[in-house]
Amino acid sequence: MLLMPLISATLEVVLERLLYQDRAMSAARERLKGKVLRFELAEWETPVILVFGERQVDVLNAWDGAADCTVRTRLATLPALRERQQLTQLIKQGFLDVEGDLQCLQQFAALLDMAEFDGAELLAPWIGDIAAESVSxxxxxxxxxxxxxxxxxxxxxxxxxxxxxxxxxxxxxxxxxxxxxxxxxxxxxxxxxxxxxxxxxx
The missing domain is CATH 1.20.5 (Single alpha-helices involved in coiled-coils or other helix-helix interfaces)
Structure with missing residues (x-):
């Protein structure tokens, strides 16, 4: 898929702004440092691999090493990952197929849950404050x-x-x-x- 590099780059910027700007989230980020989380989505042939570092997350489409946790799911299920209480239910219902360290996925879900998503703030550097607020x-x-x-x-x-x-x-x-x-x-x-x-x- 030719769009995958663009999607990965955009996702990397969004995740860094969401997860790595707030100092209050540093303890939660520390638990994920050095972890590799791989998403295999039914709609895409190419996987999305998150490599968590101390100050950033790298979003890749290929990784030579083994992932700590591999998640097979559909795009529509991804928003539900913010509700970490639902993870077990999603797995039981077959919406998520998790292989490897489940704690890695749980820690990522906890980090997403802590993040305050403000679409206008994410768009502002590219299109300006007023346009970003309007789009949001x-x-x-x-x-x-x-x-x-x-x-x-x-x-x-x-x-x-x-x-x-x-x-x-x-x-x-x-x-x-x-x-x-x-x-x-x-x-x-x-x-x-x-x-x-x-x-x-x-």
Whole structure:
């Protein structure tokens, strides 16, 4: 995937700003120092590998050594990693397949849980404070309205299905219609036979 280097670079910047700016998180970061966490996502062929250092996290797509923990999952499951209490449940339900040191994943989830995510602050260095705030508010509005729109759309689909179901003929109506069609067919065949007889008598 040609986009992977760009995705990895962006993710590295975001994670460094989230996890390595706040001094209060230094004890939690210390537990991950030297650890390698590998994510294998169903949607991507290339893995995402996080190598935690003392002052930074490197996001790579290839790593020669063995990872301390390998997580196989889907993109949609990643936001749930911030809820570290859900990790065991996600594993039991099959949303996460964890191989290696589970503590590594738990410590990463704890670090994400501690991080205060402010989209405007992350975007500000690239597009400026005002534009970053505007984009952040738009995305937040979109994220809050999406579930409502999905519920409305689902309601409309269900209503349409119900209306169509009401319009669909019952088994009795279908049987009656088929009987009528057969009767019309027989009448047509009789008419054709009488016409042939009339033609022959001339």
């Amino acid at each position: 508010r738009t995305v937040a509005r979109w994220l809050t309205s999406t579930p409502r729109l999905l519920r409305t759309g689902q309601g409309r689909v269900m209503q349409a299905i119900t209306d169509e179901w009401r319009l669909a003929p019952s088994a009795l109506e279908q049987a009656w219609f088929c009987g009528e069609v057969d009767e019309v067919t027989r009448a047509g065949e009789n008419l054709a036979a009488r016409l042939e007889k009339l033609e022959a008598s001339r």
